[in-house]
Amino acid sequence: MTAEPYEPVIARTPDQIVESLNGDRSPRNIRACLPPADRGHFDKDYRQAMAKATEELDLSPVNDLLAHWCHIARMKATGEYEEVMEQAARVQEQIESGEYVQGRPLREVLAERAAALGVKLDL
Incomplete structure (x- = not known):
């Protein structure tokens, strides 16, 4: 007989997840927020x-x-992850079809978003 590890299910709002990540960036908490x-x-x-x-x-x-x-974890909790992925798919389709895609460099956008969240990225 084998047992699956028990993980309590705690339903939290996106705001609670973001608040939790602001206060505790331990591996255990990050994992729990995913x-x-x-x-x-x-x-x-x-x-x-x-x-x-x-x-x-x-x-x-x-x-x-x-x-x-x-x-x-923060992006997934707030729904921003899905928005970014949808936008990326649209841009990829435009590039593949040969359309000109106007915009800012991805590194610049990611650095700006990371700075707004207080996260340091090495791009």
């Missing part, structure tokens, strides 16, 4: 970053990963 479908990806990435940090004696990969996943 939708269940993303937690396996987080676990895999976190384990890889920890292994790299152990090998190189450098926590930078772990800190970078936590900043990334904190940003993803």
Whole structure:
């Protein structure tokens, strides 16, 4: 007989998730703020970053990963992630059809959004 790990289901509003992430950026809290479908990806990435940090004696990969996943959790909670992905799909279709796509460089937009959220990105 095998048992699945128990994870209590706590329904939180997007505002509660954002507030939680503002106050606690620990791996455990970031993981709890992610939708269940993303937690396996987080676990895999976190384990890889920890292994790299152990090998190189450098926590930078772990800190970078936590900043990334904190940003993803916040965007998914507020619905911004879906908006960004939909916009990206529209732009990709325009590019593939040969249309001119006017806009700002992606790095600039991401840096601006990250700064607004208080997240440091190395682009």
